[in-house]
Amino acid sequence: MTLTRRHVTGALAAGLATGLALGRSGPARAGRTVKFSYQRSSTLLTVLKARGTLEERLGRQGFGVSWHLFTKVLEPMNTGAVDLHADVADAVPVFTQSAGAALTFYAMEGASPRAEAIIVPDESPIRTLADLKGRTVGVSKGSGCHFILAGALRREGLRFADIRPAYLEAPDGLAAFERGGIEAWAIWDPFLAIVQAKRPVRVLADATGLSSYNRYYTVNDSFAAEQPEVVATVFAALAEAGQWVKANPSAAVSLLAPIWGDLPPEVVAKVNERRSYAVRAVDRAALSEQQAIADTFLEAGLIPRRLDATAVRLWQPPAGRG
Structure with a gap:
């Protein structure tokens, strides 16, 4: 569908x-x-x-x-x-x-670590977590995804200050991701499943190794x-x-x-x-x-x-x- x-x-x-x-x-x-x-x-x-x-x-x-x-x-x-x-x-x-x-x-x-992930549109030039440096990344402030985003960046030798965080609640993040207002998104289910059903996306990382969720x-x-x-x-x-x-x-x-x-x-x-x-x-x-x-x-x-x-x-x- x-x-x-x-x-x-x-x-x-x-x-x-x-x-x-x-x-x-x-x-x-x-x-x-x-x-x-x-x-x-x-x-x-x-x-x-x-x-x-x-x-x-x-x-x-x-x-x-x-x-x-x-x-x-x-x-x-x-x-x-x-x-x-x-x-x-x-x-x-x-x-x-x-x-x-x-x-x-x-x-x-x-x-359930696969129930949250950092994603980009499939056509994005962002191929790895390291490529997030200087990019606008949507995330809900104080959420579990905030934590896994910080952890994923740290794993790549980056600081949170190396990205441009866009603090958005999940429904607003969905809209921003759809219209290209953010370049990447750290999000959880069911919003993760919703966007994956709507368009091809690339998962840069899920929570595996970062959080058990x-x-x-x-x-x-x-x-x-x-x-x-x-x-x-x-x-x-x-x-x-x-x-x-x-x-x-x-x-x-x-x-x-x-x-x-x-x-x-x-x-x-x-x-x-x-x-x-x-x-x-x-x-x-x-x-x-x-x-x-x-x-x-x-x-x-x-x-x-x-x-x-x-x-x-x-x-x-x-x-x-x-």
């Missing part, structure tokens, strides 16, 4: 509108309502929501469920506006930790302490959803494509193929990569002080569920 700019822009807008509609609270049930946030990239939470899994399982425990869509996740994470938060890519927890957010990490998705799931400290059985139920459901997406790729595409604004099936399939969706408990040793991100962002002036990125609260699943 040939993608036009109008199609993609419309799909993104429709996906947001659909998400807002789906974000309304479900029927009230006896007991407390558990509030979940999610975002466009929250594949596994979207699967659970669409299938009513948590409403059914938590309902048996006497809890209702409400869903809240956010395009910017830092505010609800920092303020505790919901109980369990949208999964976020590796860079986001650096900012929540810097802000002193009262968050416990209860799950993570395993490595783990995703983290967090819950408010107080909720984790008061309702560990709810956290355990959600953890198990996420792990099952990840296994289902990988075992049933066609069914997953059919479920997700309409929710994501009727994106072409091949785009959704590519996103799902590149993500691991392997949910497991958070191992503190695995957070060493978070330290590298925090140090890079401190050097860039994006956070005010040095962090020990491994010094976060971790929830561990009951024996046999991790």
Whole structure:
């Protein structure tokens, strides 16, 4: 299928509108309502929501469920506006930790380094990362792609100051890349898959060797302490959803494509193929990569002080569920 700019822009807008509609609270049930946030990239939470899994399982425990869509996740994470938060890519927890957010990490998705990349148009004279010197490169400031771009340049003996960064949020970056307003773009899925479906592009580097592109799931400290059985139920459901997406790729595409604004099936399939969706408990040793991100962002002036990125609260699943 040939993608036009109008199609993609419309799909993104429709996906947001659909998400807002789906974000309304479900029927009230006896007991407390558990509030979940999610975002466009929250594949596994979207699967659970669409299938009513948590409403059914938590309902048996006497809890209702409400869903809240956010395009910017830092505010609800920092303020505790919901109980369990949208999964976020590796860079986001650096900012929540810097802000002193009262968050416990209860799950993570395993490595998906091919889900973010530095790309140029296929016809570009830029052939290598070294060729980015002096070029205009689009990137979302403070994102995981900001980190991999800095790391990729460092690997080539370049500094971030050797390029001309254009700080653009993903939808604006897509438009700029299409019209030639930027010469290269550091971007993640689904935008990476969208642009690859629209035109030939060359991948200068993905995150392999630079970042694992783990995703983290967090819950408010107080909720984790008061309702560990709810956290355990959600953890198990996420792990099952990840296994289902990988075992049933066609069914997953059919479920997700309409929710994501009727994106072409091949785009959704590519996103799902590149993500691991392997949910497991958070191992503190695995957070060493978070330290590298925090140090890079401190050097860039994006956070005010040095962090020990491994010094976060971790929830561990009951024996046999991790």
